[in-house]
Amino acid sequence: MIIAIDGPAGSGKTTIGRMVAEALHFALVDTGLFYRAVTVEARRRGIAPDDVAGLSRLVGALRIEVNTSPSADQLALLSIDGRDVSRQAHDPAIAADLSRIAQLPEIRRLLVEPQRQSAQGNAVVLGRDIGTVIFPDADVKFFFTAPAAERIARRRRELDRARGSATPDALMEQEIDARDRADQERDVAPLRPAPDAIIVATEGKSVHQVFDEVMARLPKH
Numbered sequence: 001m002i003i004a005i006d007g008p009a010g011s012g013k014t015t016i017g018r019m020v021a022e023a024l025h026f027a028l029v030d031t032g033l034f035y036r037a038v039t040v041e042a043r044r045r046g047i048a049p050d051d052v053a054g055l056s057r058l059v060g061a062l063r064i065e066v067n068t069s070p071s072a073d074q075l076a077l078l079s080i081d082g083r084d085v086s087r088q089a090h091d092p093a094i095a096a097d098l099s100r101i102a103q104l105p106e107i108r109r110l111l112v113e114p115q116r117q118s119a120q121g122n123a124v125v126l127g128r129d130i131g132t133v134i135f136p137d138a139d140v141k142f143f144f145t146a147p148a149a150e151r152i153a154r155r156r157r158e159l160d161r162a163r164g165s166a167t168p169d170a171l172m173e174q175e176i177d178a179r180d181r182a183d184q185e186r187d188v189a190p191l192r193p194a195p196d197a198i199i200v201a202t203e204g205k206s207v208h209q210v211f212d213e214v215m216a217r218l219p220k221h
Helices: 013-024 032-045 052-061 092-102 105-117 130-134 148-163 169-185 207-216
Strands: 002-006 027-030 064-066 078-080 123-127 140-145 198-201
Touching: 002 013, 002 130, 013 027, 013 123, 013 207, 032 052, 032 064, 032 078, 032 092, 032 105, 052 105, 092 105, 092 169, 105 130, 123 130, 130 140, 148 169, 198 207
Parallel strands: 002 123, 002 140, 027 123, 140 198
Antiparallel strands: 064 078
16 A cells, blocks of 8 residues: 655654554655755765756666665664765755755656655655655545644754754745745646645644544545
8 A cells, every 4th residue: 555645845744654654564755865865965976956967867876775664763764875864865954956956857757766666565655746746546645734834843843853953943944945946836746736635734733633634534444
């Protein structure tokens, strides 16, 4: 079974997706990590975010590994050619490059198959185009929504826990704004709910309320 959860940055996809995957003993696949991996490596190698040819060659040569265990908090979440790049991949400073790279049609097309291959068997798959592009035939599709102010606050708490230090407000707002614009304005696979997606408004709800809402909408076996 494939459970797709789409939505903008900070809408609660990762937190709820992890809880659902743990409850069902499914794999957890965050497809956004593929774009983060490409961005981190491009910055390391000095490849510009608008160098389509260079980025395409890079994607073809990279071995991107995403840890799909929903309870693997202490393990490497993302590695490139065996190097753990989890911390760099979640640095808000890469937001501008990440947004530009994620808009490139060529890069999105090249990453479709690796994303699909990472979700073998039963999986909760998180992203922005899972229900529309990556797994259009997913068994269940959810689309999370929340206003920007709440998403910024959530993302800041998430990063502060991961980094062990406070993230500047301006940097956090810049990241969310850049990613929102990139998601909505790109020509290929823009952020939008699939026609058959279940819309879940997370504003003002606790994590457990959203989790219960999602679990209640899953097929009963």
